[in-house]
Amino acid sequence: MNSNPLIPVWDAYNASKDAFRITKKAVKHSDKVILLKKTKFRLQSITDVETSITQSAKITEDLFVLSLWSTHERFVRIYLQQKGATLQAIQPTVLAPPMYTYFCDEVEFWKPNQILDLLKKTLFMTDSHLIGQAKQILAYRDWIAHGKNPDKRLSSNITAPFAYKVLNEIVETLLLN
Amino acid sequence: MMIAENEAEEYQHAEQKKQIYLTRVNQLFGNIQDWLKDEPVTVKQQNLEIIEKFTGPYTVPSLSISTQAGQELADIKPRGAYVILAEGLVDIEGGFGREHITYMVDGGPYSYRPLPENTTQVIKKPMFKGINEDAWYWVEDSRLDRANAMDKELLRELITLVSDYEF
Numbered sequence: 001m002n003s004n005p006l007i008p009v010w011d012a013y014n015a016s017k018d019a020f021r022i023t024k025k026a027v028k029h030s031d032k033v034i035l036l037k038k039t040k041f042r043l044q045s046i047t048d049v050e051t052s053i054t055q056s057a058k059i060t061e062d063l064f065v066l067s068l069w070s071t072h073e074r075f076v077r078i079y080l081q082q083k084g085a086t087l088q089a090i091q092p093t094v095l096a097p098p099m100y101t102y103f104c105d106e107v108e109f110w111k112p113n114q115i116l117d118l119l120k121k122t123l124f125m126t127d128s129h130l131i132g133q134a135k136q137i138l139a140y141r142d143w144i145a146h147g148k149n150p151d152k153r154l155s156s157n158i159t160a161p162f163a164y165k166v167l168n169e170i171v172e173t174l175l176l177n
Numbered sequence: 178m179m180i181a182e183n184e185a186e187e188y189q190h191a192e193q194k195k196q197i198y199l200t201r202v203n204q205l206f207g208n209i210q211d212w213l214k215d216e217p218v219t220v221k222q223q224n225l226e227i228i229e230k231f232t233g234p235y236t237v238p239s240l241s242i243s244t245q246a247g248q249e250l251a252d253i254k255p256r257g258a259y260v261i262l263a264e265g266l267v268d269i270e271g272g273f274g275r276e277h278i279t280y281m282v283d284g285g286p287y288s289y290r291p292l293p294e295n296t297t298q299v300i301k302k303p304m305f306k307g308i309n310e311d312a313w314y315w316v317e318d319s320r321l322d323r324a325n326a327m328d329k330e331l332l333r334e335l336i337t338l339v340s341d342y343e344f
Contacts, residue, residue: 127289153230
């Protein structure tokens with residue numbers, strides 16, 4: 001794994017923002033009957049379409065934070081599993097392959113916060129605040145994934161661009177190590 | 178914004194952080210009123226309530242920008258003092274999208290990257306280029322790493338971006 005998996009997610013986020021903008025322009029375009037053909041928008045009023053797209057854009061930003069997190073988390077788990085590959089070289093050799101398999105299975109069950117703590121104590125000792133920011137993104141990801149509980153207040157606002165920035169810094173650092 | 182690891186400690190700092198944030202929002206809104214005073218738009222200030230974990234609910238000003246004919250262009254709404262990588266968040270939102278404006282201090286956030294030739298050593302690197310003073314910034318694209326300080330021209334561009342209105 002030597003490429004950054006967050007870049008396609010980030011590009012998709014920007015593409016979706018542009019797509020929403022273009023759709024809003026299409027609704028008011030003189031060729032809108034052709035442009036909106038075979039879409040659900042063709043039977044809706046301009047106001048309803050605009051409201052729908054505005055709401056969709058906000059939901060989409062949250063979903064991209066979720067996607068950025070899950071892509072990042074998968075990258076880190078695979079990174080750790082690959083780093084554990086030296087277990088395959090231990091003695092006695094009969095122990096090595098099953099022990100490595102067991103390690104890989106276990107990594108799948110490590111809690112995201114535990115993984116972040118591991119990174120904080122090791123590769124990010126000098127950059128522990130970055131892991132603190134990642135924990136805030138994780139809390140936001142959990143909040144979205146569990147239905148945005150209105151009674152639960154999050155410690156920070158999270159935007160998709162800054163979530164990308166924080167998680168990308170972690171991925172880029174791991175790629176260098 | 179850096180949050181104390183001990184949450185009880187963060188609650189003690191919250192009121193001070195809120196006041197600093199409100200001062201910065203009011204400065205930004207004062208600038209926006211000034212930047213738009215000669216433009217063919219109307220700016221109305223209202224109040225709204227936001228709720229943050231550490232501060233609880235509080236009232237903030239918000240701005241609504243419309244054409245002189247009454248067409249709504251953009252709302253500028255504070256989101257809160259607490260935001261990752263910055264010290265305050267304000268959204269500018271119109272029919273064509275939403276953009277985030279954030280307050281950056283001390284050159285903005287930094288990261289510490291291992292040196293490619295010697296990964297046991299790290300270099301301190303700003304996450305965003307262009308943060309030369311404590312101010313409100315818009316980050317055009319997080320991949321380009323460039324932050325742009327808010328000024329009259331950028332405000333006009335952002336209003337156009339979120340509303341499709343051309344000045």
